[in-house]
Amino acid sequence: MAPRGRPRDTQVDERVLRIAAALIAERGYTGLSIDEVAEQAGVAKTTLYRRWPTRDHLAVAVVARLQADDEITDTGDIRADLVDYLEKIAAGLNRMRTAGGREGASAGVAGELVGAAARHEDIGRLARDQYARRNALALALIERARLRGELRADLDAEALFDQLAGALYYRVMITGAAVDRAYAERLVSSALEGSLTCP
Amino acid sequence: MAPRGRPRDTQVDERVLRIAAALIAERGYTGLSIDEVAEQAGVAKTTLYRRWPTRDHLAVAVVARLQADDEITDTGDIRADLVDYLEKIAAGLNRMRTAGGREGASAGVAGELVGAAARHEDIGRLARDQYARRNALALALIERARLRGELRADLDAEALFDQLAGALYYRVMITGAAVDRAYAERLVSSALEGSLTCP
DNA sequence: CCTATTACGCAACATGAGTTTCGTATTACT
DNA sequence: AGTAATACGAAACTCATGTTGCGTAATAGG
Secondary structure: OOOOOOOOOHHHHHHHHHHHHHHHHHHOHHHOOHHHHHHHHOOOHHHHHHHOOOHHHHHHHHHHHHOOOOOOOOOOOHHHHHHHHHHHHHHHHHHHHHOOOOOOOOOOHHHHHHHHHHHOHHHHHHHHHHHHHHHHHHHHHHHHHHHOOOEOOOOOHHHHHHHHHHHHHHHHHHHOOOOOHHHHHHHHHHHHHOOEOOO | OOOOOOOOOHHHHHHHHHHHHHHHHHHOHHHOOHHHHHHHHOOOHHHHHHHOOOHHHHHHHHHHHHOOOOOOOOOOOHHHHHHHHHHHHHHHHHHHHHOOOOOOOOOOHHHHHHHHHHHOHHHHHHHHHHHHHHHHHHHHHHHHHHHOOOEOOOOOHHHHHHHHHHHHHHHHHHHOOOOOHHHHHHHHHHHHHOOEOOO
16 A cells, blocks of 8 residues: 655654744744755755645645644534634634734735735635635534524524624734734624614 | 936836736736836836835735725615625725636735735735725714614624625635625625524 | 936846756565 | 665756846936
């Protein structure tokens, strides 16, 4: 079952990803130089390109490691569950945003990854797959709350989650503001309670 | 009052922006080559760099021209006004998204601009300024509706607009889906009416 | 008219991403 | 043991961005 030729040195992947992560954390996305990673890792540039076709792909691999697996919890209280889930997503975003020391700047690494997704089909697909997984989890959570009568029967679950997740991304990417638990709570309250005067 | 030295050839700006727009529309963001723009425009590369410090800045200048000035209309019906405004924003996003012919792909030009904003402080500031202007308009619109009793008194206007605009951006950038009037209506309905079962 | 100032074009250059070529090393299969 | 297949390393290469230096053109002010 093992492939024919010489097997890949698996230690290389480990070492390269660690060094690349350090470079991004230290100098930001732009400071991630293929030549420098290769030199510090003690491998040839061709060895890197055999694993990651572009610098963007390497960066995505680095960030993917930092992302927790965002498991969802269903306590039966939809408000608390949504806030928890948003906070998990926000934590991942903040971890990217602050990588590279450009605290107050703009979107930071998160923004560059959106650019990478726009440049490369496959990275875009990856991002969309991750979104789809999140979306499925969230929609199921919302649907359960709807069935037990916590939420309106004629709810638009997709629109609801787009609003919540979208506002998080919007704030981080466009406005560059931080997102914390307090903001997540504001979002959930606003979305759940609506804005019309109650008749 | 005129500056001391030789004045800039203003025709150059016009010509370059037109050519750059054509290149982006034809081959996408990556297909925008400084050398090629310079050649087609019949100017030296240094002349381009005197006006736009990087390729990203040139691209931003091109796209900025395509953006309508998003004036807001206040008819007194907050639901219709919000849908209209979202549709205007979405139209701008779609115009960027489809530039370059990569219809179904990912975020397209819009995503690359987020990357540009992440790479360059000043572009990020520009984007945030535009956001701030939009935000101010929308918040004023919402506030007027609140004061005339159309919306709840304890409304969180900022959260409301973040949700609406955020969902639009989220959908275009991350999921790559199109945004049309129908989607804008779903968003506004969901946000205004809320998700809780009405007590 | 003369000078300081700025714009323009041209060519050379520096840098980093990504590719290509080739010789060598490591593995599976026969 | 021999062979095909794959990985690795090293060096040279291509290409586009962005920079630098210099000669020349255009403008305002003295």
